[in-house]
Amino acid sequence: MKYYVYHLIDPESNLVFYVGKGTKNRMYIHEKRAKNGIKSNNNTKLFDTICGILDKNLNIKYLKVFETDNEEEAYEYEFKEIKNIGLYNLTNISDTRLHKGTSNNVKLGLQNSKKWNLAKEYFRSEEYKEKCRSNNVGEKNPAYGSKWNDLQRTNIVNSNKKPKSEEHKKKIGEAHKGKTVSEETRLKLSTSLKNSKAFQEKIKSKEYKIKQSEKSSGANNGNAKTYIFVSPEGVNYKVKGEFEKFCISQNLTKGSMKRVVKGETQSYKGWIVYELK
Numbered sequence: 382m383k384y385y386v387y388h389l390i391d392p393e394s395n396l397v398f399y400v401g402k403g404t405k406n407r408m409y410i411h412e413k414r415a416k417n418g419i420k421s422n423n424n425t426k427l428f429d430t431i432c433g434i435l436d437k438n439l440n441i442k443y444l445k446v447f448e449t450d451n452e453e454e455a456y457e458y459e460f461k462e463i464k465n466i467g468l469y470n471l472t473n474i475s476d477t478r479l480h481k482g483t484s485n486n487v488k489l490g491l492q493n494s495k496k497w498n499l500a501k502e503y504f505r506s507e508e509y510k511e512k513c514r515s516n517n518v519g520e521k522n523p524a525y526g527s528k529w530n531d532l533q534r535t536n537i538v539n540s541n542k543k544p545k546s547e548e549h550k551k552k553i554g555e556a557h558k559g560k561t562v563s564e565e566t567r568l569k570l571s572t573s574l575k576n577s578k579a580f581q582e583k584i585k586s587k588e589y590k591i592k593q594s595e596k597s598s599g600a601n602n603g604n605a606k607t608y609i610f611v612s613p614e615g616v617n618y619k620v621k622g623e624f625e626k627f628c629i630s631q632n633l634t635k636g637s638m639k640r641v642v643k644g645e646t647q648s649y650k651g652w653i654v655y656e657l658k
Contacts, residue, residue: 382448382449382450383404383449383450383452384402384403384404384448384449384450384451384452384454384455385402385403385404385408385445385447385448385449385455386400386401386402386445386446386447386448386455386458386459386462387400387401387402387403387407387408387443387444387445387446388400388442388443388444388446388462389401389408389411389431389441389442389443390441390442390443390444391430391434391441391442392434392439392440392441392442393434393437393439395442396470397466397470397471398427398430398470398471398472399411399427399430399471399472399473400459400462400463400466400471400473401459401473402455402456402458402459408443408445409443411427411431412431412435412441414428415428415431415432415435415533416435416532416533416536417533417536417537417540418529418533418537422474424472424473424474426472426474427472427473430472432530432533435530435532435533436530446458446462447462605621605622606621606622606624606656606657607619607620607621607622607656607657608620608621608624608627608642608654608655608656608657609654609655609657610627610631610638610652610653610654611652611653611654612631612651612652613650613651613652619657624638624639631652633649633650633652634649637649637650638652638654641653641654641655642654642655642656
């Protein structure tokens with residue numbers, strides 16, 4: 382069966398709080414979106430109900446009450462279920478039969494509407510975007526003061542860990558092209574990172590210290606001195622930051638070669654070495 386009608390049920394009261402119609406895994410989408418802080422169809426009531434259940438570490442109950450291959454029948458059954466339970470007992474915004482009956486006509490009307498096309502241009506304008514931003518700053522933001530629950534936070538973190546496709550990386554790069562971060566914001570981010578528990582644990586770990594030591598040792602050290610070793614055969618060797626290692630490889634004594642560098646002796650075993658300034 383392609384289409385089905387489903388109930389979302391509160392595990393505490395065993396009461397249905399949402400009736401929907403869908404295909405495939407549609408009935409699980411609402412919970413998934415809520416975990417990621419997204420409202421399905423901008424339905425605040427449904428979003429708050431799901432988050433409330435999840436905050437109690439409870440599992441939403443799912444029930445398919447009708448299945449069919451006819452979409453019209455699915456819509457009809459959904460409408461009847463909402464009517465029988467009562468819209469006032471549910472988090473549904475309205476009965477979907479009315480929307481389905483008028484959606485195609487509405488879409489066609491909007492396509493030919495001059496006012497709607499002008500409105501779409503306005504919605505894309507910087508003026509409208511700035512207005513939306515100013516209306517959602519600080520305490521004006523509906524989510525001001527609210528916090529993600531542990532489940533939402535874990536899902537967001539895991540989502541960000543997933544490898545991004547080349548196309549996704551390209552889109553992110555294009556979106557940030559030309560944008561700059563103020564020194565104030567940069568300082569806040571830097572301070573926040575340094576004070577974070579995860580960062581402090583990382584820099585104190587033995588693994589991190591070993592890795593940093595490897596990065597700053599030998600040729601990797603930006604402040605490392607560079608020397609020119611000249612063999613008895615007249616072959617030059619340019620060595621940066623690995624003076625002792627090179628001496629050992631050529632069966633030379635580090636102390637003796639250092640005396641050559643200082644000018645205390647002219648050579649050692651026929652080798653000459655001097656610091657490259």
